[in-house]
Amino acid sequence: MPEATPSDSTTESQNGVQIDLISGSRMEGLRSMEKIRLILDGVRDGNIVILEEGLSPDEESKLIEVTMTEISPDEFSGIEIESYPHEDAADQSFLDRLMGRESTKKLTVIGPANQIETLHKDDQLISALVSRK
Amino acid sequence: MGLLTNLKDSVSRVTDRLFASDDPKRIGIYGPPNAGKTTLANRIARDWTGDAIGPESHVPHETRRARRKEGVDIERNGRSVTIDIVDTPGVATKVDYKEFLDHDIEKDDAIRRSREATEGVAEAMHWLREDVDGVIYVLDSTTDPFTQVNTMLIGIIESRDLPVLIFANKIDLDEADIKRVADAFPQHETVPLSALEGNNMDEVYDKIAEYFG
Numbered sequence: 160m161p162e163a164t165p166s167d168s169t170t171e172s173q174n175g176v177q178i179d180l181i182s183g184s185r186m187e188g189l190r191s192m193e194k195i196r197l198i199l200d201g202v203r204d205g206n207i208v209i210l211e212e213g214l215s216p217d218e219e220s221k222l223i224e225v226t227m228t229e230i231s232p233d234e235f236s237g238i239e240i241e242s243y244p245h246e247d248a249a250d251q252s253f254l255d256r257l258m259g260r261e262s263t264k265k266l267t268v269i270g271p272a273n274q275i276e277t278l279h280k281d282d283q284l285i286s287a288l289v290s291r292k
Numbered sequence: 293m294g295l296l297t298n299l300k301d302s303v304s305r306v307t308d309r310l311f312a313s314d315d316p317k318r319i320g321i322y323g324p325p326n327a328g329k330t331t332l333a334n335r336i337a338r339d340w341t342g343d344a345i346g347p348e349s350h351v352p353h354e355t356r357r358a359r360r361k362e363g364v365d366i367e368r369n370g371r372s373v374t375i376d377i378v379d380t381p382g383v384a385t386k387v388d389y390k391e392f393l394d395h396d397i398e399k400d401d402a403i404r405r406s407r408e409a410t411e412g413v414a415e416a417m418h419w420l421r422e423d424v425d426g427v428i429y430v431l432d433s434t435t436d437p438f439t440q441v442n443t444m445l446i447g448i449i450e451s452r453d454l455p456v457l458i459f460a461n462k463i464d465l466d467e468a469d470i471k472r473v474a475d476a477f478p479q480h481e482t483v484p485l486s487a488l489e490g491n492n493m494d495e496v497y498d499k500i501a502e503y504f505g
Contacts, residue, residue: 237386
């Protein structure tokens with residue numbers, strides 16, 4: 160059976176807001192730019208993207224850079240992003256750090272800047288207000 | 293990226309630093325828009341070279357290109373430290389030209405500014421990944437430092453093993469809260485200052501020499 164893509168699950172955006180929850184295992188098989196493309200394509204369609212395990216620092220850096228190149232007046236003004244680490248993310252071995260295997264386990268919520276507003280964030284809760292396009 | 297490539301990169305970074313220890317270090321001044329990065333860069337440049345780096349403004353994204361001042365000699369405790377300062381555009385995940393309209397800027401100019409600002413942020417991220425040896429992270433101590441952009445940028449800097457100093461700027465203002473900045477990033481040293489008024493600059497230069505010398 161072919162793998163479902165976020166865009167397969169069509170929702171009339173006029174009637175609501177589509178939320179894509181993407182598992183860590185789904186992201187694991189993707190290259191950095193594929194992950195960024197998956198996120199930005201969803202966000203540019205007005206969707207809220209929730210990543211179970213987040214991005215690495217290098218991928219976050221590239222996400223900001225690519226987002227900037229896609230900003231267009233009256234069309235796309237960028238992203239809102241919030242995340243917090245899983246408790247086990249701190250349990251990294253010295254060898255992992257030495258070899259550059261950064262833990263990226265952090266629940267991450269990404270949405271279009273003009274539709275999502277973070278109301279509250281602490282160590283255990285992200286509360287966001289999402290509006291329609 | 294493969295493990296061997298990661299290891300090669302790590303070894304390369306360490307050897308580069310060891311064998312290039314006499315070269316001036318490129319120190320990137322990073323932070324969110326309106327934290328006072330250019331005011332600080334100008335203060336350092338004026339104090340040690342007599343020249344400024346770029347125009348300062350209360351309008352966000354006034355700095356839309358990374359600006360560099362090379363060969364800034366800072367003398368502390370009988371020895372001299374030479375750094376290249378890179379003043380970078382404020383990093384954000386969104387830029388809306390409508391924000392510029394609130395500063396009495398015409399629409400066409402606001403759109404041009406926002407386009408330049410997005411290019412500047414992308415350039416700043418590129419510098420961070422490729423071209424700086426250390427980072428001064430400037431925060432406005434009158435605002436909440438617990439933002440996602442700050443957390444992400446500090447994470448990116450840490451992942452690249454770059455030395456970083458956190459500067460809690462604007463301490464001349466009544467609303468300044470230095471402890472809030474220090475508590476946000478306890479793993480790094482926080483230095484309070486007012487780049488505008490020149491408050492606590494002795495400690496600023498001591499720390500720059502200590503971290504980047």
